[in-house]
Amino acid sequence: MKKIPLDATDIRILCAVQRYGNLSKSKLAEMVNLSATPSWIRLNRLKKAGIIRNYYANIAYDDVVDTTKVIVTLSLSNHRKSNFEKFETHIANIDEIIECMATGGGTDYVMKVITPSLTNFQEIMDQLLSAELGIDRYMTYIVTREIKSSQPNLTKLIPTK
DSSP, rough: OOOOOOOOOHHHHHHHHHHHSOOHHHHHHHHHTTOOHHEEEEHHHHTTTSSSSSOOOOOOOOSSSEEEEEEEEEEEEEEOHHHHHHHHHHTTTOTTTEEEOSSSSSSEEEEEEEEEHHHHHHHHHHHHHHHOOOOOEEEEEEOOOOOOOOOOHHHHHHHOO
């Protein structure tokens, strides 16, 4: 995939919207040290390029409702492309699976699942197993406390020249 070239101002804009979400034109300009119209033009260019995908609220769910969070490592019995595609297509439609990453090594996937209870989590796992997705084995890890959950610092990911 071709990387889109970004300058220091683009990076400041991305960092601002990553941290604060949807900003007004004047607030964005103030935060990135650029006048309002050029900062807005750059922001819209970044959106149009697909670099900024969407905005969302980081809700403190634990303050609203009790949840059970489970990390699941999972391996498939067969490793053909069609097996991976079938699994990935199926789990894409399960709202309780909020993250799923394909991994190398001894595990094929790592998933983060949030449900109202452990019973609800087990129902989801039972449905996955019943769907004949070729699941060979899975391990579950109950999250007892979230220590850190954040977005990466974009400035630390960009190589310096």
